[in-house]
Amino acid sequence: MNCQNIKQKVGIRSVLESFGLFPVKENPKTAFYFALDREEKIPSLAVDFVKNKAFDFGNAKSYDVISIVQQIKKCSVSEALKCLSTLDFRVQNEIKYHETTGQTCNQILEIKEIQHPALIQYLKSRRVFEQKHRVKEIHYELKGRKYFGIGFQNNSEGFEIRNLHSKICLGKKDVTLIVNDKKSKNEIVVFEGFFDYLTYRNLEKSDNSNCDFLILNSTAMLFMAEEKLKQYDKISLFLDNDKNGKSVKSKIKNQYKNVEDCSLIYHKFKDLNEWFCSI
Template identity: 65%
Template sequence: MNCEEAKQKIMIRDVLEHYNLFPTKENRKTAFYFALDRDEKTPSLSVDFIKNRAFDFGTGKSYDVISIVQQINQCSVSDALKYLEKFEFSSSDKKQNLVADDEMQYKILNIKDIQHFALIDYLESRKVSAQMHLVKEVHYQMNGKKNFGLGFFNDSGGVEIRNKYSKICLGKKDVTLIKNQKNTFNEIAVFEGFFDFLTFQNISKEPHLDFLILNSTSMLFKVEEELKKYRKISLFLDNDANGKLFNSKIANQYNNVEDCSHIYLGYKDLNEWYCRD
């Protein structure tokens, strides 16, 4: 794969989502994200889905899929191309859908307790089947195709959908804040995704915590004021570059932070560590 093929075949949205970066606002053609190279309160990275390019109004930098990977991974063009080989190419069909649709077309068909054997098997493979009461079985139709997965709801009514083959959000992206009436802002545990939250429920001896599932580290800005209310913030973020970046960001912003990633040192996240045997 050469540079031109990568720019034509790989969508910028897919690359950003791979890094857990999601838009703060969007329409059918464009969206705004937080900058790739700095912390900011107001998102300044404008992404044009039709042209498959991004522009940072704060620095004047222009990005394509290759330079985005270079910026985030701090690597050469050749290394960025190697990294992009892992993406499943969708040719130009995805671009045409973006032009034709006002937004991603989906419809939730049914929400129920977990019953399907494939979802039960998936929960068992992640060793969190004991917590299946905390998620739902969601059947939906998207772009004319029916599918189903585990559903975990966020605070804006959006649904994080997971199954063995997909990782998407139906509706608006947001955090999930779960409050315990007995806690009264003493301590909160923070997770990137809901599988780590489910894993924590398996092993926790602290039943009276509040819980914050970011569903993407890019959603942190939504709860920055809320976190100030807590006496202690326990972080269970991923052991990767993005997780470490946000660990540092939160630790610098608050005085009451404990980084718990040492528990699963050498593993990507809490769930991977829990499934190690």
Template identity: 60%
Template sequence: MNCEEIKKNIGIRTVLESFNLFPVKENLRTAFYFALDREEKIPSLSVDFIKNKAFDFGTGRSYDVISIVQTINKCSISDALKYLGKLDFSHERTEKNSKEGWQTRSYEVSKIHEITHPALVRYLKERKVYEQSHLVKEIHFRLKLKNYFAVGFLNDSGGMEIRNQYFKICLGDKDVTLVKNGSNEIAIFEGFFDFLTYMNIENKQDNSSDYLVLNSTAMLYKIEKKLSEYSKISLFLDNDPNGRQTVKQMKMKYANAEDCSLIYTGFKDLNEWFCQRT
């Protein structure tokens, strides 16, 4: 595909989600995201899913899918095209104007059951979390005329976080996953593999804590008010700029928030650290 074809055929939502960017506010056609090139408290990036373009009200700059990749990765058009070439199946939904309405699901789930497929069993064992396989599901689905199977983790909006060795996406609405056990303490994780890892390390069989999986730090705004109810907040976020910035913001807002990433200093996240040490 040439540049114009890519701008039309690769969804802007797909590109943003590939960078773990999700809407703060959304309706059927448009959504607001936080800016691509700066920190802000009020989202200023307006995304039109029908036109497949974005506009930053803070800078007056317009974006297409190519310039979004260039801005985030600080790369050339050529490198941006290479990046986009890897996203041919990675979006969760298609939106179009039709008699039925704006929103049309582009995937179909055929089966959900306990983890049994040898490839997924092997995948969980490689990530050292197979002992916690009862907390996830095996999901079979059809996406863009192709059949896939993967590990699925349910979020609070009924969406499913999807992972296997080759890709990670979300089927359905993006949201956090809150596991409530009636505790006044909560442990927060960026992704569900870190949650599974923590449960594995601690051999957790009791209900001593509540657990929150963000499924993306962009989802933190959905749960911030509830966090003030807890007497202790343990943060197990990624050791990357986004994770560290989120930890900084959390510690400024909640005096009882503790950064637990020191446990896995030098590693991307808790799961990577655990896999290397065992």
């Protein structure tokens, strides 16, 4: 596809989500994100899903899907086009708004226990099949096409959905806080994604954990958990060994006391699950 086709056919939400960026505030037509080129506490990037464009009120820059990739990856137009061409936007979480009905064309069709052979095999390939009771089998529709995947619920009743080919969120994006009412000490364990959480529970080999768990569901969602983390005497981090994971790790260490970085266990691997699958 050429530049014009890309700008028309590739949804801006899908592009932002492919880089782990999610709205802080949103409605069906527009949303506010944190800036692409700096850290901030109040989101200044306004995204118009109808026009498929964004505007940064902090630096007065306008963006389309191509220039967003250029800004994030610091690359040329041709490199941005190549990057966009590798993404499978058929299964991205692209919410289309219908002016006449006020409804979205994405919907969850069915929620049930894990039964589908493909999902069972996927959990086994990630070595977390024993934790299947902590996730659900989600059947859903995107733009008239039906899909299914492994769903993990967040605190806003949205679902993080994963299968072999896609990584999306249906419903409102949020963190997942799992509180243990029988805990004997005030400790919380923090993960970036739910597969690392499932891996940890597999390593525990027990349902009688004495700490709480926080799954960010994206490093961009740390701001949703900052007040929650203040309540704990100890914070144990099992974050990814990539740029985003290290950035979040640094922020938490600087902001809170008694923080333990547990990524040394899997320092040669991207995350806890990848390490666990290798042993």
